[in-house]
Amino acid sequence: MFRSYAQTPPKGWNSWDSFGASVTESEVLGNAEMMAKSLKDYGWEYVVVDIQWYEPRADSCAYHPFTELRQDNYSRLIPAENRFPSSRGGQGFKPLADAVHGMGLNFGIHIMRGIPRQAVHNNTKIWGTQKTARDIADENSICPWNTDMYGVDASKEGAQAYYDSLLALYADWGVDFLKVDDIADSKLYGTHTGEIELIRKAIDGCGRPMVLSLSPGPAPIEFGTFFQRHANMWRLTDDLWDNWNQLYDMFGRCGKWSAFVGSGTWPDCDMLPLGHIGTRTVADGSEARMTRFTKDEQRSLMTLWSIFRSPLMFGGDLRKLDDWTRSLLTDPYLIDAHQNGRDAREVYRKDDLVIWVSESDARKYVACFNLSDDPARLPESVEGWLRTIGGDLHEVWENRTVSIADVETAFIAPHGVVLYVSK
Structure with a gap:
């Protein structure tokens, strides 16, 4: 049963708040090393490479529209070798995952729902079926903020085979955590239940346990039981940054969603924009900085996330972790409430x-x-x-x-x- 993959709410680091779409292998390893050294003993375990690891030209949080992406012969995106040199020779993320596992941590990646536009335009093959990328694509189902993908029509023959092939590849790489974007609440089309079901089935059949995280939000509460049946995490908000109005708003969301918190299924308040964020450029357009939250606001955020039992995904650069921020991440009372709390x-x-x-x-x-x-x-x-x-x-x-x-x-x-x- 997939819920056994995340008996307690996951805790880890995600590259987005500090590196946008352009994180590199050395930056991932540097943050993993600091997690292993400073946070692993406090339950922090996931190291997640966020969006566009397959984009050779990525240089910030901005996307290059319709740029060429790295892809294998079966319509599957693969790491950009200039940013992830250990992936050369068709090794994908396996060497990086092995290195993270060697530190006693777990490895995760972000993907966009759907199939690459370039695969559809070139009508490339799909592993495990005679159907091709064009056969399963829904070219009217697009992400409004990223041009990488077309949606997959879940009713088409070959759609399940495509997602099965993705998860077979990720299982071979050693992926432990899969964040899927433009799916919990697509700004144009709502919740993509068909593709979520395909992904759930593909994970269950891939032979490797993986935490499934769905983004972005706000996830519709009317789909709460559906999310519980199919995912381990689902976002309650769009990207959360370090401004008080967004944090204020989260109190109302948590109050509505607390009934859905349970073993293996965790409504997700989004990342922790704490510590040093925006090493290059962050998504709100400002330069690298320490979090704008005051210390009181940081305490409020960590207390709410912990008592509500949201997943905790730290967004700051762990290589620059200061004593104050570390104290928030390692407080024993917050850890107990977060990992062992009930009836919050x-x-x-x-x-x-x-x-x-x-x-x-x-x-x-x-x-x-x-x-x-x-x-x-x-x-x-x-x-x-x-x-x-x-x-x-x-x-x-x-x-x-x-x-x-x-x-x-x-x-x-x-x-x-x-x-x-x-x-």
């Missing part, structure tokens, strides 16, 4: 005060968020939730023991959070 839910929201509760075998959690621009006193109703913890409380972010009486006079910083746990 929003129990209070009035104006811009929000309370979430959760518990694990080890402790109970009460997270109180202030989403306003001014300091705020905790609502009176929080006392009832805190009394369920019993006795003195530990406040995680101030790292101190407090009593119920202390809480009654406490304030939360603007855009900040207090996280109370049982001692």
Whole structure:
């Protein structure tokens, strides 16, 4: 059963926030080495190469429309050798995956749904069938922001064979995590259920467990049970960057989706744009920088993602990981809530005060968020939730023991959070 692939929400690094479409092999290896050294012992395990690893000319987050892509004889995209030199000689990503596995980590890649336009225009072969690229393509199903692919018509003979051939190749490379884009919520066509079903079947038949992540969002909640049946992760938002309005909006999304959180199936709040991002250029058009989130906002983000149990995919350059950011990624209370929590839910929201509760075998959690621009006193109703913890409380972010009486006079910083746990 595919849900056994991700019993707890996945944690890893993804190349997009720092390198856009142009990450190189040396950059992937450098970030993998830092993950193995600094984060592996805290459960961080996936190293994911994001979009356009098959594009030789990629140089930023911008795409070169209709550019020539690297492709094998069976309509399958393969790594650009100038960016991933170990792929030469038809080896694909296997040498890079082997290197990542050798560090005790797991390897992942991003793909776009569909079949390459150039394969359709050249009518190239598909492995395992007499049908060709043109036979299965839906040339009216296109991505509005990337020109690499046509959609696949799931009703056509040969469509399953195409996706089977992709997953056979990825299994041979040693892929452990597959992120599929333009599929959970295509801006033009909604959710591509037919292609999701093809991919699910292909993964199940490829002989290698892989986590399946669907992007972008917002995934429609009416497809919630469908996503649970077919994927391990699905995005709740479009790309999330380091601005407060997007983080504010995520509280409403998490409140609606918490009922779908469960073993093997994880609604996905998107990446963590923390630390040093945009080593070359980032997608919002600005230059390389440290995250724009304030420290209070960073705590709020990490607390919400952890208590909600979203997958955690770090977007910063791990080679430049600072002590503050590392402390967020390795906090033992957040790790316990994220990996072992249960029954997480929003129990209070009035104006811009929000309370979430959760518990694990080890402790109970009460997270109180202030989403306003001014300091705020905790609502009176929080006392009832805190009394369920019993006795003195530990406040995680101030790292101190407090009593119920202390809480009654406490304030939360603007855009900040207090996280109370049982001692």
